[in-house]
Amino acid sequence: MTTKAFENAMCEISEKYVIEAINYSKTASSFRPKRRLSIVLIAAILSLFLLGAGVVAAIFGDSIQSWFGHLWEEITGQEMSNEQAALIDHLSQEIGVSQTVGETTVTVDSATVGDDCFFILLRVKGLELSTRDSYRFDEIDLSVFPDPVGQDEGLEHFGFQHLWIDGDGAALFMLDHGYVSEAGFAWNDQPLDVELTLKDLIQSPAAGDDTILQKGEWTFSFVLDRSERPHCIDLPDTYVNVYDSKNSQDVEVLLTNIVLTNTGLRFQYNADGRTYSAPLLSVILRSGIEVFDDGGTGAPLEDGETMSYSYRWMFPIDLDDVVSIRFDNVEIPIPDKIG
Amino acid sequence: MNDEQIIELFFARSELAIRELDAKHGKACYQVSYNILNNTQDAEECVNDGYLGTWNEIPPQRPKSLLAFVCAIIRNLSLMRRRENTAMKRNSTYDIALSEIENSIAASTSIEKEIEAKRLAQIIESFLDTLTEENRVIFMRRYWFSDTYGEIAKRVGLTEKNVSVRLTRIRKDMRKYLEKQEVLV
Numbered sequence: 001m002t003t004k005a006f007e008n009a010m011c012e013i014s015e016k017y018v019i020e021a022i023n024y025s026k027t028a029s030s031f032r033p034k035r036r037l038s039i040v041l042i043a044a045i046l047s048l049f050l051l052g053a054g055v056v057a058a059i060f061g062d063s064i065q066s067w068f069g070h071l072w073e074e075i076t077g078q079e080m081s082n083e084q085a086a087l088i089d090h091l092s093q094e095i096g097v098s099q100t101v102g103e104t105t106v107t108v109d110s111a112t113v114g115d116d117c118f119f120i121l122l123r124v125k126g127l128e129l130s131t132r133d134s135y136r137f138d139e140i141d142l143s144v145f146p147d148p149v150g151q152d153e154g155l156e157h158f159g160f161q162h163l164w165i166d167g168d169g170a171a172l173f174m175l176d177h178g179y180v181s182e183a184g185f186a187w188n189d190q191p192l193d194v195e196l197t198l199k200d201l202i203q204s205p206a207a208g209d210d211t212i213l214q215k216g217e218w219t220f221s222f223v224l225d226r227s228e229r230p231h232c233i234d235l236p237d238t239y240v241n242v243y244d245s246k247n248s249q250d251v252e253v254l255l256t257n258i259v260l261t262n263t264g265l266r267f268q269y270n271a272d273g274r275t276y277s278a279p280l281l282s283v284i285l286r287s288g289i290e291v292f293d294d295g296g297t298g299a300p301l302e303d304g305e306t307m308s309y310s311y312r313w314m315f316p317i318d319l320d321d322v323v324s325i326r327f328d329n330v331e332i333p334i335p336d337k338i339g
Numbered sequence: 340m341n342d343e344q345i346i347e348l349f350f351a352r353s354e355l356a357i358r359e360l361d362a363k364h365g366k367a368c369y370q371v372s373y374n375i376l377n378n379t380q381d382a383e384e385c386v387n388d389g390y391l392g393t394w395n396e397i398p399p400q401r402p403k404s405l406l407a408f409v410c411a412i413i414r415n416l417s418l419m420r421r422r423e424n425t426a427m428k429r430n431s432t433y434d435i436a437l438s439e440i441e442n443s444i445a446a447s448t449s450i451e452k453e454i455e456a457k458r459l460a461q462i463i464e465s466f467l468d469t470l471t472e473e474n475r476v477i478f479m480r481r482y483w484f485s486d487t488y489g490e491i492a493k494r495v496g497l498t499e500k501n502v503s504v505r506l507t508r509i510r511k512d513m514r515k516y517l518e519k520q521e522v523l524v
Contacts, residue, residue, distance in 0.1 A: 001444040001523060003437050005459060010483055011415060012460035017467055018407040021479035022367075024472065024494065074496035134489050161499050162489070174498070243511060280508040295500040314501060 063110040064121040065092050067163065067172065068315040075314060076289045084318045087262060088112065091316050093225055095120070101216030103127055104201055108220050114230050114263030115187055116148070117178035117312050120194075124201065125170035127213055135162045135171045135213070138200035142177065145193040152182035155299040178264075180299040180310050185259075185266055192224040230262035231319050233334060240330045242269070242276035251276065257308075258332070260325055264312040265293070271300075271307040281311050282326045290326065291317060342405040349397040357390050364406050371410045374485035375417040377431035385420060389413035414483070433485040440482060443510040444517065454522055466516045470509065477502060478509050 068088050072080045091112050098107040103126040112119045129135065142158050149156045156179040163172040175196070201214040235258035241250035253269040253276075265281055281293040296311030324333045340359050348356035361368075368389060372382040392412040402408035421427060467475050473495055480486040480494060488499040488506075495502070517523045 001454070001459075001517070003441050003444070005454065005456065006440060006444050007418065007437065008456035009459035009463055011418070012457050013483065014460075014464055015403065015407050015411065017464065017475065017479050018411065018483060019404040020472070021476045021484065022404065022406055022410075024476040071496075071498075159500060161492075164493075277511065278504065278507060280504060292501060293504065294498055295504060314498060 062166065063092070063094065064112050064119060064174075065089055065110070067121060067174070068112065071315050075291060076285070076287070078287065078289070081318070081321070084321065087318045088316050091228055091230060091262060095222050097220055097222050099218045099220065100126070101218055102214050104214040104216070106198060106218040106220075108196065108222060111224055112263075112316060113192075113224050113226055113228070114312070114316070115226075115232070115261060116180075116185060116266070116310050117176065117263055118192075118224055120175040120177075120196075122173040122175060123166070123170045124173065125168065127201075129165050129169060129171050131165045132205070134204040135173075136160070136202050136204060137198040138202050138212070139198070140175075141195075141197040141199075142175070143195045144177065145195075146188070146190070148179045148188075149181050152302075154179060154181035154183070155297050157297045159295070176294075176312065178297050178310055178312055180297045180308050182299060182302050184257075184268075184301060184308060185310070187229065189226050189229065192226055194220075194222055194224055196220045196222075230316070233260045233319055234258070235260055235325070235332055235335070238327070238330065238332050240279070240327045242279060243328075244274070244276055255327065260319065260322070260334070262313075262316045262319060264296070264310060265325060266308070266310045268301070268306050268308045270305050272305060279328045280326075283313065283317055283322045284324045284326060284331070285317075285321050286323055291315075346397060346401060346405060349394065350401075357394065360390060360393065360405070360409065364409060367406060368409055368413050371484060372413050372417040373431075375414070375421055375431055375433040377428070377434075381420055381424075382417070385413055385416045388416050392416070410484075431485070432487055436481050436485050439506070440510060443514045444523065459522065462517070462520050462522055463513075466513055469512075469516070474505060474509055477505050481506055 065085075065088050069080050069085065072078075072084065091114065092110060093113065094110050095108045096110075098105050100106075104124060105126050107123045107125070109121045109123050111121070124135065137160070140158075140160050147156075148154070156177070158175060158177040160173060160175050163174055165171055196219070198218045200212050200216065202210050203213045204210045237254055237256045238258065239252055239254050242253050243249075244251050253271065255267045255269050258267040259265070260283070278296070278298075281296075282290045284290055291313060293311040294314040296309055298307050298309040300306065301308050319334075322334055324331045326332070340363065342363075345356055345359045345363065348359060365386070368386045369382055372385040372389075373379070376382050376385065389409055389412045393409050396408075396412070400408075421431075421433075467478065470478065477491055477495060480491045481488075486494070488502045491497075491502045492499045497505070514523065
């Protein structure tokens with residue numbers, strides 16, 4: 001079939017699908033930053049969480065925890081449990097470094113740190129920003145020390161996206177970083193030095209050309225504490241199908257070294273030196289709700305045949321609430337929940 | 340003024356109908372056209388032509404959704420202009436979306452099967468019915484409205500990357516569905 005045939009067919013598509021797409025709205029408009037959670041309250045929640053004790057009302061601040069809380073509610077349609085809230089707090093840290101260029105102040109607000117990835121919330125304030133437009137930086141440079149793939153042919157990636165304009169008129173951005181090393185995964189609890197440079201704030205209207213809103217360079221140096229290691233669960237080797245888009249067919253591979261963590265999923269398989277389409281991964285929660293992955297990175301190991309992958313969840317997930325993971329159509333139960 | 344009142348103005352043949360339509364839905368209409376044409380002047384002209392088309396269609400038609408009705412007219416006009424203007428740079432969001440879908444609909448053999456647009460639309464609709472509402476909206480926003488990942492992400496409350504992964508999965512499932520329906524051989 002040609003794109004022309006698809007184009008013609010889409011012109012004939014029933015109006016009901018167009019109406020549905022117009023009326024559907026689950027926008028982030030419900031995202032309203034709440035009060036910042038005090039250190040004392042975090043400690044109290046964590047203590048109760050660790051003791052397996054009852055319910056504590058968690059009130060997040062206008063930080064990365066608040067954004068993940070918002071995402072949780074949007075995706076699951078439920079209020080976040082105290083255990084889930086405590087976990088996100090457990091993995092998160094305040095950074096709070098700012099730099100002002102012209103009228104624009106950029107703040108590296110807070111971070112959530114996994115064992116092979118991290119997320120950073122940035123806030124941009126000072127100019128009049130519109131909820132109708134998107135914002136970005138023209139150039140972003142990120143360096144981390146020690147470099148997790150500095151000595152090998154692994155892959156490091158980072159993403160940067162505009163999330164929303166908050167109640168104070170500040171633009172919120174999320175930066176995420178992950179890597180896969182050629183040598184495989186090795187836990188490192190040493191602090192991670194981060195250097196971040198952002199150049200020229202750009203306004204991207206819904207329709208029309210991008211314009212430079214603030215010319216300049218914002219440079220940050222900060223340290224991420226990696227002492228709070230996420231929980232990990234090893235899962236049994238499992239056969240799954242991966243999609244060979246070049247030949248339009250599914251290929252069966254054996255997933256090995258599958259590790260589920262609070263922040264993502266790692267696995268390997270022998271790919272015979274070939275690359276396959278990214279699978280859709282998800283975790284199934286006790287409630288039956290499925291939370292999908294938010295992208296990942298893959299690179300060959302030193303043997304050149306085994307591919308190693310690291311995928312991230314959309315937000316940190318309390319593993320006690322997970323009953324299984326899904327790799328496309330194959331469900332892999334969490335061991336202590338089998339049977 | 341709500342859509343029902345605007346439609347009543349069309350029925351009353353009041354030119355105020357166009358002004359109210361533009362005030363309420365002008366931006367959305369413009370975006371549908373701009374996403375296809377990537378040109379401000381062309382998009383504005385298609386929107387104006389679309390309003391005229393709406394004026395000619397209502398009455399006798401009484402649309403269930405005024406915005407969907409106008410957008411469909413403007414989308415068709417914009418696609419026509421895109422086809423006429425062969426010198427146009429193919430770099431709009433629509434072009435990007437179309438190139439994404441190319442691999443998912445390409446036949447794996449050299450045997451091409453002709454299929455009527457209406458019949459193919461029915462098959463795509465039956466595929467859309469297999470999706471969750473959210474995935475259906477993501478598909479339509481990308482391949483009918485030509486929204487960017489960022490715009491879709493905001494609408495459905497997901498991240499851009501998640502929208503990208505979802506679309507990859509939907510395209511893959513659509514390919515399988517089209518193969519099963521013997522549209523692709």
